[in-house]
Amino acid sequence: MPILDEELASDLARYRKQAREWLGTAAIPEVPLALTERFAVLRDWQKTLYEAGWVGIAWSVEAGGQGLTPMHHLVFTEELARARAPQPIGLIGLDVVGPSIDHYGSPWQRTELLPRLLSGENIWCQGFSEPDAGSDLASLRARARVDGNDFVISGQKVWTSWAHLSQWCALLVRTDPAAPKHKGISYLLVDMNSPGITVRPLVQMTGDEEFCEVFFDEVRVPRRNLVGRINEGWPLAIHTLGTERAGYTLRRRVDYKVAVDDAVAEIRRYFHDRGETAPDRVSTAIGRARVALDVLDAQTRQTITRLADNVGPTPEDSVDKLLLNDLEQAIFASIADLLGPLRSSPSARPFGLNAGRWVHNHLYSRAASIYGGTSQIQRNIIAERLLGLPRG
Template sequence: MSSVEEFRAEIRGWLATHLTGAFAALRGRGGPGREHEVFAERLEWERHMAAAGWTCVGWPEEYGGRGATLEQQVAFHEEYALADAPARVNHIAEQLLGPTLIAFGTPEQRARFLPPIVAAEELWCQGYSEPDAGSDLAGVRTRAERDGDHWVVTGQKIWTSLAHESQWCFVVARTEPGSRRHHGLSYLLVPLDQPGVEVRPITQLTGTSEFNEVFFDGARTRADHIVGAPGDGWRVAMATLGFERGVSTLGQQVGFRRELETLVETAGRNGAADDPLIRDRLARAWTGVETIRCNALRMLDGVASGAPGPEASIGKIFWASWHRELGELAMDVCGAGGMLAAGEPYDLDDWQRLFLFSRSDTIYAGSNEIQRNIIAERVLGLPKEARP
């Protein structure tokens, strides 16, 4: 096993060599609010990475990964972000579903589903949120009934990122009639390309459609495409959410730092930095991005020890609020001109897109309200919020 610095130098050199030619145009493409950009080309890049062994680097070697240590995974995500490499298209499968199957899946499930994830041949989306069960996942109403060798799924999911590009969806559904809250849920692997599945893109504030509504009307999946036992879906789903806040957050932090540095340059160029209040806010933003990194490292230390604690919730609240405030600061730096679209019909620049998309940061992946409840109830021991 190479050292962290050797590993860092290896991925840095590979990116410098391969983000060239046709792939050079992909630098900086994709990302929040821009997921639609050159999707086919980014998928080709992902498969190019897979052929060289640069997908799923943290997975054990027996499942197609590199068996990279936590420190090496941090180095990978940081170098990837520093290279301005394109946003990944199979993050949900690689960072969420894959580790879940490694931890909870059967040998047959791992053999069937992990190799196509490593090769970026099958894309996945997450079927959690519903119209009446967003941050409160335990309120899901989508149901699945056993019918011989299949589960039959009926219900609706919403805010399903990249469902329109995916072949599969991991779905939390209620499989025990009459059950309530987190009881009676199951974690199913459902193919999307079948009768009984309809995907409807939702237009966002940015004018793009990264997420979708997904309707299941008698959709079917094999009986053995259940992860864990029937009724054990809550435990599996919570594990997936834990994996969601993994080492890739360090790459996210590098992206935040780059945004701030560019905003500082913009403020200096257009004179906004002459305003002492703007200068103060830029300085506070710099302090904030350093705090984000500290929170991420603290969270990863808990993950490494096998006992992740409230750090994930603390970190999520902080970076989400910080990024939303950065979008607001960007609009103030741009001044009145920031209110004008760059072109027809709705051509946004990077700062406008940041401002609009970052409004969702405090909602997705666990809203600030839910994160505060977790900290209050599970850490401070305060009474639980009243629920119907």
């Protein structure tokens, strides 16, 4: 049974052709591994994509988007991966916090802040997690009090990706300490240049300083930067987390397909050039990765149907995120595992694999079962909200 109606399917086919043609002539950048250079190259790339109308595809026109559907966005994402073109740099803004601001934000927030998010002029970060509030996010303690026309924020966030390179932050703060913990939270948009903010980058095991500690000391934020209503930020936070899970899975599933295809091509070339056949462990690892990709593909067909029906984030997204975590770690572990013995042989030099990138991906994949909600938390959501099991 087709998962899309005919009219949408033919519109998407036209859009795919347009995207493929544009990408066929675009100057696709090489992406350096070093973080600072990578950031600069990908920011320019985001600007190029934005000016050509390929960013904010499913966002409202008022916010600077294209007013198309999430399906169009998915099609472009697939074509980007197919063209071996990188994603834009501002993904926390584009895939995580921005859609919630477009959905719940005021006209000022949408028309003044979001176009610069889309173009990459402003990079955004997500200030949700705290030292004692990760999985149990609603227990967050960073607080804000109202003082005249401002909120005044004090407290700490941690694991804030790209905070040191961001101009704006979507921040969760407690505005009513007396209310039950899910009720007294507000969603604020904070200019990272405000006085009183200190950002300390943390080094990850990849060697990159990609996430940070962020300290707020009596930071003043105008009231117009509140998204939605005061003390009613929790449903917005859930929207942001759901958007992150759904968007991330759909995007990464395509990236992994390409990663596996590239690895298979390079491994095949290696053995072909040496006149050898691949040992069983190589074929087994590749076979496992392919099966895992097929399972994820089957699961995400349902996600695509939900996207086509414009259903927002749902608990079902946790199934995708869980499968994706396992897949990401399995794929890059298999490739890293294969790389070891192949690279230790002197005759391995012709082997074209970009070892640095694969090793980086392997190390980064360890984070997949943590960010956006850990695998244990996804299992809890599936158990309680999809299967109706009693809370643990």
